[in-house]
Amino acid sequence: MAALTPAPAPRLRFADPRCPAMMExxxxxxxxxxxxxxxxPASHLxxxxxxxxxNLSNxxxxxxxxxxxxxxxxxxxxxxxxxxxxxxxxFPVRACRVWATGTTATGIVAMF
Known part of the structure; x- marks a missing residue:
């Protein structure tokens, strides 16, 4: 029996904003x-x-x-x-809206 070889993991490309030349x-x-x-874990912020x-977009x-x-x-x-x-x-919560009235926290980020 031949051993199965896993498929290679996909390669992602990201532009690095810290690099003046925007090297990938x-x-x-x-x-x-x-x-x-x-x-x-969240994939988007x-x-x-x-x-x-x-409402939130997501x-x-x-x-x-x-x-x-x-x-x-x-x-x-x-x-x-x-x-x-x-x-x-x-804070784990499936929120669809964050209200202005009654919200005192700042710098809010939705994770999805």
Missing amino acids: IQMTDHFAHCVPGLES EEVIPSDTA VSRALNVAISGAVRITTCGGDIATVTIAAGTA
Whole structure:
């Protein structure tokens, strides 16, 4: 029986904004073949501007804040509540809106 050889992991290309020439960095993504689940780390980040009228462009997996405080959210299940989020932590919540009214935390980032 012949041994199976795993397929090579896909190579990703990223432009490095710290490099004046915008040279590309190549790296291997060993997890590209995995199906992400809700327990998987976030693949995307988006700055959140709290709004009483607009939803987030994507439902979050978690929220992170730069300055601790209250964050009023609507979950993807339709619940509205105010939660306290400590700076620098990933607060797991599937939020579809971050309200301006009732939110005191700043530097909010949605992770999805």
